[in-house]
Amino acid sequence: MQSARFSRYAWMAVGPLALFLVWYAVHLAGLVTPKLLPSPVRTLQSVWTHTVSGGLGPDFGRTLWRTLQAFGIAAAFGVPIGIVIGASEKLYRSIEFLIDFFRSTPATAMFPLFMIIFGLGDFSKIAVAAFAAWLVVLFNVAYGVMNARQTRILAAKVMGASRARIFKDVMFYECLPQTFVGLRTAVSLALVVIVVAEMFIGSDDGLGKRIIDSQITFDLPQLYGTILVSGILGYGLNLIFLGLEKWLVHWSGRA
Amino acid sequence: MIKAQRQRPVEAPEVASYPDLRWFPPGTHITVRGLKKAFDGNPVYVGFDIDLPKGRIVSVFGPNGCGKSTFINMVAGLLPIDDGQILFEGKTIADTRIGYVFQNYREALFPWLRAVDNIHYPLRLMGIPKAERDRRIEELVAGFDLKFDLHRYPYQMSGGQQQTVSIMRSLVIEPEVLFLDEPFSALDYEMTLIMRDQLQKVLVARGVTTVLVSHDLEEAVYLADKVLMLTRRPSRIADYMDVDLPRPRDPSTLTDPRFIELKARTLEVFQNAVRAS
Ligand SMILES: Nc1ncnc2c1ncn2[C@@H]1O[C@H](COP(=O)(O)OP(=O)(O)OP(=O)(O)O)[C@@H](O)[C@H]1O
Numbered sequence: 001m002q003s004a005r006f007s008r009y010a011w012m013a014v015g016p017l018a019l020f021l022v023w024y025a026v027h028l029a030g031l032v033t034p035k036l037l038p039s040p041v042r043t044l045q046s047v048w049t050h051t052v053s054g055g056l057g058p059d060f061g062r063t064l065w066r067t068l069q070a071f072g073i074a075a076a077f078g079v080p081i082g083i084v085i086g087a088s089e090k091l092y093r094s095i096e097f098l099i100d101f102f103r104s105t106p107a108t109a110m111f112p113l114f115m116i117i118f119g120l121g122d123f124s125k126i127a128v129a130a131f132a133a134w135l136v137v138l139f140n141v142a143y144g145v146m147n148a149r150q151t152r153i154l155a156a157k158v159m160g161a162s163r164a165r166i167f168k169d170v171m172f173y174e175c176l177p178q179t180f181v182g183l184r185t186a187v188s189l190a191l192v193v194i195v196v197a198e199m200f201i202g203s204d205d206g207l208g209k210r211i212i213d214s215q216i217t218f219d220l221p222q223l224y225g226t227i228l229v230s231g232i233l234g235y236g237l238n239l240i241f242l243g244l245e246k247w248l249v250h251w252s253g254r255a
Numbered sequence: 256m257i258k259a260q261r262q263r264p265v266e267a268p269e270v271a272s273y274p275d276l277r278w279f280p281p282g283t284h285i286t287v288r289g290l291k292k293a294f295d296g297n298p299v300y301v302g303f304d305i306d307l308p309k310g311r312i313v314s315v316f317g318p319n320g321c322g323k324s325t326f327i328n329m330v331a332g333l334l335p336i337d338d339g340q341i342l343f344e345g346k347t348i349a350d351t352r353i354g355y356v357f358q359n360y361r362e363a364l365f366p367w368l369r370a371v372d373n374i375h376y377p378l379r380l381m382g383i384p385k386a387e388r389d390r391r392i393e394e395l396v397a398g399f400d401l402k403f404d405l406h407r408y409p410y411q412m413s414g415g416q417q418q419t420v421s422i423m424r425s426l427v428i429e430p431e432v433l434f435l436d437e438p439f440s441a442l443d444y445e446m447t448l449i450m451r452d453q454l455q456k457v458l459v460a461r462g463v464t465t466v467l468v469s470h471d472l473e474e475a476v477y478l479a480d481k482v483l484m485l486t487r488r489p490s491r492i493a494d495y496m497d498v499d500l501p502r503p504r505d506p507s508t509l510t511d512p513r514f515i516e517l518k519a520r521t522l523e524v525f526q527n528a529v530r531a532s
């Protein structure tokens with residue numbers, strides 16, 4: 001068992017290590033000009049120095065905080081409204097098109113509009129991200145409610161559960177797996193929109209701002225490093241949500 | 256999908272103010288009169304009458320799609336009726352405590368609750384305090400010989416164990432009537448044999464009025480005090496046969512000449528009913 005687990009982790013390390021080595025080899029062989037592709041060691045050094053000098057940490061924190069705010073708004077409005085919409089087939093049908101339409105509209109296309117409405121401050125960035133994430137939550141929750149197992153609802157009914165009890169005791173849990181799919185997608189989407197917003201809606205801080213600054217000053221180690229850190233943030237958020245899901249929705253996919 | 260509805264279009268029992276004893280022959284629990292049901296204009300029941308005896312097990316048997324599930328769902332109040340009357344010793348379904356065991360146990364239990372909490376659930380709905388709930392469950396468990404842990408989640412259990420939990424959940428409220436729609440059809444043969452005996456033991460001990468839909472003729476006869484055989488839709492009674500085999504029945508019953516005779520008769524009725532329409 002021990003060695004099986006070890007070999008699992010060992011295999012998981014193969015891909016990243018290989019990428020690192022290929023990157024290094026390409027750099028050493030001079031296949032790409034070092035101006036465009038700094039060595040991975042230089043890149044990691046840049047991440048280290050910017051972390052130590054104190055700039056990167058706060059930027060990371062700002063982006064994370066904005067993402068969480070956007071996500072919080074999306075979840076707070078998406079879950080209850082999604083339940084209401086999913087519970088009524090007529091209501092869902094009547095706004096299905098709108099949800100699909102705005103879900104398919106690139107959130108970035110909304111930037112100017114949100115800037116006009118909410119100004120240039122932080123809130124307009126958070127609002128765009130929240131809007132995009134909200135639609136994802138809404139859609140998934142409604143879908144989960146609509147696809148609740150009828151047998152379970154009937155079982156509760158036959159045991160004498162009131163409509164309110166059925167909602168609280170059955171519907172809520174029935175749509176939880178799909179809700180988590182929505183929340184996980186939403187947090188990733190919120191991060192994407194926030195980073196883009198930090199780049200293009202004037203911002204004083206955040207990973208997006210740092211990336212744009214590195215591009216302008218042609219500081220490629222910092223550019224690569226910040227991309228790497230953004231990736232770590234996105235991956236970490238996803239991992240946390242997967243863990244939460246596994247813990248809170250333990251029956252997902254098994255029943 | 257079945258749309259459930261608790262209220263049914265039945266007037267408050269006039270029978271109560273004008274007692275009509277013809278409707279309540281002694282020993283009868285459920286009276287069905289003039290039952291009508293159609294789906295999208297296709298009739299399934301066109302004026303169906305039957306009496307189901309109190310404290311006995313009635314098996315419902317008939318060809319596929321003849322309306323067995325429709326029948327027990329209407330009697331159990333899960334499906335609205337078009338016309339007619341269904342009374343439980345003069346009461347409506349709303350005043351009757353019932354249990355229902357679904358064919359698809361995987362979709363009937365709540366996977367977010369442990370098995371034991373699934374059994375607690377109907378008692379919690381009734382507002383019974385924890386100590387009393389524990390006592391009742393303990394008593395119930397004693398009647399079953401369980402060889403598994405009720406503190407596991409349903410998805411950690413075998414099909415037979417899950418269906419046992421379903422049956423326990425339906426019995427814990429001490430129902431006046433228990434409905435089972437093909438409860439064992441998703442289990443393998445060995446498990447089915449075990450479950451039949453388990454169910455027979457508990458039902459006979461508790462004397463609960465039971466309506467069991469089965470697509471297995473052997474099972475229908477083995478478990479029942481009466482076998483209700485239906486024709487193709489629109490459903491009529493093909494036969495309503497008494498099964499006078501002594502209880503408890505056990506696997507040796509299956510080879511009893513009387514059992515074989517009864518089974519042969521039901522098979523004949525079934526074949527005639529299918530051929531007739
Ligand atoms: N909700 C529904 N809408 C339309 N038709 C229905 C509905 N429910 C049942 N029916 C039809 O009514 C008839 C009786 O259905 P029912 O499910 O009661 O049959 P059954 O005897 O239980 O069959 P089976 O042996 O397959 O379980 C079938 O022909 C079925 O197609």
Ligand SMILES: [Mg+2]
Pocket residue numbers: 323324325
């Ligand atoms: Mg059926």
